[in-house]
Amino acid sequence: MRTAETVFNRKSLKIDAASETERICRWIRETIAFKMKRQGAVVALSGGIDSSTVAALCVRALGPEKVLGLQMPEQHSSEDTLELSRGVAEHFGIEAVHQDITEVLKSLGCYSRQETAFRRLIPEYAAGWRAKIVLPGVLESGQLRLFSLVAVSPECREIKKRLDHKSYLEIVAATNFKQRVRKMFEYYHADRLNYAVTGTPNRLEYDQGFFVKLGDGAADIKPIAHLYKSQVYQLAEYLGVPEEIRSRPPTTDTYSLPQSQEEFYFSLSYEKMDLCLYGKNKGIPRDQVAFAAGINLEQLDRVYADIEQKRRTTAYLHMTPQLVENVL
Amino acid sequence: MSDTVVKSNEVKTALKGFIVSNFLFGQGSLKFDDADSFLEKGIIDSTGILELISYLEETYTINIEDDELIPENLDSVNAVDAFVLRKLNGEDSANR
Numbered sequence: 001m002r003t004a005e006t007v008f009n010r011k012s013l014k015i016d017a018a019s020e021t022e023r024i025c026r027w028i029r030e031t032i033a034f035k036m037k038r039q040g041a042v043v044a045l046s047g048g049i050d051s052s053t054v055a056a057l058c059v060r061a062l063g064p065e066k067v068l069g070l071q072m073p074e075q076h077s078s079e080d081t082l083e084l085s086r087g088v089a090e091h092f093g094i095e096a097v098h099q100d101i102t103e104v105l106k107s108l109g110c111y112s113r114q115e116t117a118f119r120r121l122i123p124e125y126a127a128g129w130r131a132k133i134v135l136p137g138v139l140e141s142g143q144l145r146l147f148s149l150v151a152v153s154p155e156c157r158e159i160k161k162r163l164d165h166k167s168y169l170e171i172v173a174a175t176n177f178k179q180r181v182r183k184m185f186e187y188y189h190a191d192r193l194n195y196a197v198t199g200t201p202n203r204l205e206y207d208q209g210f211f212v213k214l215g216d217g218a219a220d221i222k223p224i225a226h227l228y229k230s231q232v233y234q235l236a237e238y239l240g241v242p243e244e245i246r247s248r249p250p251t252t253d254t255y256s257l258p259q260s261q262e263e264f265y266f267s268l269s270y271e272k273m274d275l276c277l278y279g280k281n282k283g284i285p286r287d288q289v290a291f292a293a294g295i296n297l298e299q300l301d302r303v304y305a306d307i308e309q310k311r312r313t314t315a316y317l318h319m320t321p322q323l324v325e326n327v328l
Numbered sequence: 329m330s331d332t333v334v335k336s337n338e339v340k341t342a343l344k345g346f347i348v349s350n351f352l353f354g355q356g357s358l359k360f361d362d363a364d365s366f367l368e369k370g371i372i373d374s375t376g377i378l379e380l381i382s383y384l385e386e387t388y389t390i391n392i393e394d395d396e397l398i399p400e401n402l403d404s405v406n407a408v409d410a411f412v413l414r415k416l417n418g419e420d421s422a423n424r
Contacts, residue, residue: 144377144397162394165378313373 008288010271013278015231017238024223025061031221032062032196038220040066040195042186045096046253047084049245050200050224053232056239057223058198059092068189069096072182074105076256084245091242097189101181108181113174121149121161128154132255133163133171138267138306139299145267145306152257175254179215196220202232204273208307209314217317228278229270268303276303339409346383351376362405377402384408390415 032038041058045051058067069089073081082098089096105111118125125131131151136143147163149171163171183197190197199219201211206225211217224232229250236246250270251260268276272293279289290300340362351372352358358371366372372380380402381392390412401411 142398143395144399144402145374146378146381146397163378165375165382168378169375309367309374312367312370313375 008275008279008284009292010230010275012284012292013228013230013274015227015234017234020227020231021057021060021235021238024057028058028061028221028223036196036220038190038194038196040068040193041198041221042068042070042190042193042195043094043198044182044186044200044216045069045071045085045088046200047081047088047245048248048250048253049229049232049236049241050202050205051085052088052241052245053236053239054198054200054223055088055092055094056236056241059094060239064093066195067092067094068193068195069094070182070186070189071096071098072101072185074100074178075102075111076254078251078253078258081253084248087242088245091240099185101178101185104181105177108177110174110177114171117167117170117174118149118151121163121167122151122159124153124159125151130256132257132259133168134160134259135267138302139295142302145309150257176212176215178254179212179217183215183218190220198223199225201225202229203227204229204270204277207277208310209317211317213317228274230274267306273303276300277307280304280307339412340405342387343405343408346380347371350379350383360405362409364405365399365403367399367403380408384412388412388416 028041032041040062043051043055043058045055055067055069069085071082071085071089086096086098114131115125118129118131129151131149133147133149135145135147138145147168148160149163149167150158150160152158186197189195197218197220199211199216199222201216201222202224203226205211206222224235227235233246249260251258272295275293276289278284279286279292286297286300290297293300293303295303347366348354360369360371364371366377366380367374381397384390385392392415396411399407401407
């Protein structure tokens with residue numbers, strides 16, 4: 001007898017890593033050489049699974065001498081970011097340029113603008129405090145998913161306040177300087193070397209709009225945007241991405257307090273999110289998706305509604321500049 | 329006409345005016361019914377919901393608590409209308 005468990009489960013997302021690698025590498029070569037007339041690729045290395053996998057793919061497609069890695073930490077980056085990204089560059093034999101972006105961000109007022117907005121909500125916020133913004137979980141309740149600011153004092157006193165409209169927009173706008181400054185440096189190096197810039201979103205991030213427009217969302221090629229996160233892990237293992245990268249939980253590495261991608265955006269672990277998004281996209285019966293993800297049907301409905309809501313809200317991020325009429 | 333009906337009409341009229349002027353540049357070309365979901369119909373998005381919350385708190389001098397942030401209270405003209413009237417009548421928690 002076939003049960004829901006045997007029909008749809010994590011194995012449904014299994015890919016043939018060897019043939020998928022070959023397909024992507026061929027596409028990278030053809031796209032960069034023939035369509036773009038560029039001579040290599042720039043990869044911003046965060047020390048995470050996605051950028052490490054894209055670096056590995058580019059090395060396999062173009063050769064290590066045609067790939068430039070960029071390490072661009074700032075004062076809120078986690079301590080192991082630099083070490084991990086350096087390790088990836090060394091592992092794959094590519095040149096890595098270290099460009100700390102803290103001073104650029106200070107000049108732009110990134111941190112001071114953030115702190116002004118933090119203090120409007122939490123007047124006690126001062127030097128030595130750390131902060132992040134978080135969303136409520138999607139599984140626990142049907143509550144509208146609105147951001148809160150979490151701040152922790154040097155004495156570890158935590159304060160959490162729901163974000164108002166003005167503060168939310170100001171915090172996000174200031175924080176987005178980080179991704180946009182990084183992209184500016186990526187294009188600087190791409191221009192001087194006649195290389196293409198890679199984007200490193202996986203399918204969850206691309207589909208759900210988890211990127212900054214003209215920041216990490218800007219790129220010439222996005223080689224893993226069609227792959228679910230668990231498929232990226234499969235590819236990473238096949239490509240020999242170091243174990244310490246593959247075993248590291250996904251983080252945003254964007255705010256001064258550590259922040260998981262789950263609490264910042266997806267509200268669900270990537271394993272569950274993969275199953276739900278795959279199931280929704282493929283029209284898998286709801287009971288099978290819920291069973292595979294270990295959630296009930298009511299929770300699945302909330303996840304599906306959240307997926308649709310994020311697609312609507314972030315449609316603007318995917319838009320190219322709109323013209324009154326076709327020109328070219 | 330009861331006092332409640334007058335207030336209800338006031339809330340609905342003001343809310344629709346707020347939506348049209350704030351999100352639609354004053355253009356009434358996007359037609360929506362009082363029962364339509366703001367989010368599902370794309371009338372306003374989740375960032376707009378944040379602005380709606382600020383508008384309601386300032387306009388009606390109410391505090392909207394976290395557990396009141398549910399679609400049943402905020403995701404249509406009818407829902408907002410009923411919610412605001414309950415808050416003003418002291419039927420929900422944290423009414424100022």
